[in-house]
Amino acid sequence: MVNAVLSKGKIIMAIFVIVIVAVIALYASQKIYLAKGELNKNLTIGDYAPDSTFFFANGSEANLSSYKGHEVLLWFVATWCSGCAQGNELLNSSYKEFSEHGVKIVELELYRDLGYSAENIENFVQDFAPEAYQKNVVIPAYASYNMTLAYDSQGYLDIYYLISPNGKILYENGPLEATLPELLSEINRTVGI
Amino acid sequence: MVNMFKTIEGINIVLSNKKYVATFAVMATTAFIVYSILLESSSLNLSAQKIAFGLDTYALIASTALGLMLSLSIVLNIFAFSRSNMRHVDKASIGAVITSIAPLTLCCSTIIPSILAAAGIGASTVISTAGIIEGPLAEYEPVLIGISFVLLALSVYITSTKIAKNGECCVIKR
Numbered sequence: 001m002v003n004a005v006l007s008k009g010k011i012i013m014a015i016f017v018i019v020i021v022a023v024i025a026l027y028a029s030q031k032i033y034l035a036k037g038e039l040n041k042n043l044t045i046g047d048y049a050p051d052s053t054f055f056f057a058n059g060s061e062a063n064l065s066s067y068k069g070h071e072v073l074l075w076f077v078a079t080w081c082s083g084c085a086q087g088n089e090l091l092n093s094s095y096k097e098f099s100e101h102g103v104k105i106v107e108l109e110l111y112r113d114l115g116y117s118a119e120n121i122e123n124f125v126q127d128f129a130p131e132a133y134q135k136n137v138v139i140p141a142y143a144s145y146n147m148t149l150a151y152d153s154q155g156y157l158d159i160y161y162l163i164s165p166n167g168k169i170l171y172e173n174g175p176l177e178a179t180l181p182e183l184l185s186e187i188n189r190t191v192g193i
Numbered sequence: 194m195v196n197m198f199k200t201i202e203g204i205n206i207v208l209s210n211k212k213y214v215a216t217f218a219v220m221a222t223t224a225f226i227v228y229s230i231l232l233e234s235s236s237l238n239l240s241a242q243k244i245a246f247g248l249d250t251y252a253l254i255a256s257t258a259l260g261l262m263l264s265l266s267i268v269l270n271i272f273a274f275s276r277s278n279m280r281h282v283d284k285a286s287i288g289a290v291i292t293s294i295a296p297l298t299l300c301c302s303t304i305i306p307s308i309l310a311a312a313g314i315g316a317s318t319v320i321s322t323a324g325i326i327e328g329p330l331a332e333y334e335p336v337l338i339g340i341s342f343v344l345l346a347l348s349v350y351i352t353s354t355k356i357a358k359n360g361e362c363c364v365i366k367r
Contacts, residue, residue, distance in 0.1 A: 080332055
């Protein structure tokens, strides 16, 4: 009992260290996971992207195949995610690099914002990437349940897939805000494939 | 009535010992780095470069304030626990430490989805519930940071006052 009382300081220190190590380990494991290009075990680079349905704010629907012939970036976000907002701000200052290569960005609100609804995706994009929105480089839309399940079954925030004009996955990564240089380099490399 | 003199005196007693200064420095640095990563939100990437150069003002101030206060609170408690006349568990301090770490680790990263997946929860449930946990934490993040800071400050005040009242006495010999 006395020993137990005496070691409480060490217990607190141990809890602190365990929490810190656990957090770092989780992030590091995700970093390694992403480095392998495995955002989604069911979808890997080179696969044909599922032709899922998504919706626009006016209620009309579209499929990935609607963009056949264009390189498309499918970017999955939640509108309560501050990192996603930062990604939009960055996109607003670099959208020309996408438009020059003819890449359309379909920014998709994950199904029902993963269960916690905030701002609608159209307002979100207009707020944080107004110029890119006006130039029609970023197209806000709502991912259907099936699309969310197909592309983001783990419920990750802020992930994207670069799709070739013939519907194949060229590149996948996230978050956009942190990986934009790699994405642009990939677009430069793959344009015209 | 808050007695700031007692608080400063208590902190001085602890930080006059090199061992506690070293512990405080290591903890504060580690806590700052971890808070920085967490506050940069949705950070799937762990980037030392980003921590060093990419922090915005909000993340920099919050990480510094929480890192310093959390480390100070823990070091003061370790000191208090090592004295035979201050061995009582300060539940407020433990609560403050947990409160200051838990909310920020749960928001906007891969942690919640990973925990849900590791718990064997199916994809359909994950995509409909992950936001229920992460969303409010993201939306009220500044409030949570404020509450965490206040709780840690309270913990520092209580513990340092206790130390100041008891002075340097009663080191437990092992």
